[in-house]
Amino acid sequence: MGIQFIKISVVYFVIGVSLGLYMSMTHDYSLTGVHAQINLLGWTSMTLAGLIYFLFPKATEDILGKGHFVLHNIGLIIMMIALFSLIKTGNDALGPIVGIGGIILTIGVVLFAINVLKNVRPENFKLK
């Protein structure tokens, strides 16, 4: 789980910084929210979570870890595609879809928090 999180996070990193570069070159900052969320929820948060899962295998074995992985990724993808489309088309009807993606992602983060509180303990630390 830790390795999967870290590998997916670098894909978000490439997309996030490419969008930042595009915004800098075109002076079009309308997608700043998408850029910031992809970098922070995709790259930074997922890398940190991946490192924690790697160092504490018990958190990976827990069903909460699998739930977090699925919900964090599905939620972020739904949220980012909907937010990108809303900004580019101006179609406010997409707002609730951004919200649904955000709720799914947040549930995933809550599962992660419970998992950390339950399984991240000195006796569960394991470095290969």
Ligand code: HEM
């Ligand atoms: C090559 C790398 C990057 C480029 C070219 C870039 C470019 C930009 C640009 C042009 C903006 C809009 C600034 C504005 O609205 O005035 C921005 C905003 C932002 N970027 Fe990046 N960025 C990069 C990497 C990152 C990374 C790695 C992160 C976080 C991990 C990040 C987080 C943010 C945040 C949070 C904002 C919003 C700031 C605000 O609105 O106050 N960026 N970036």
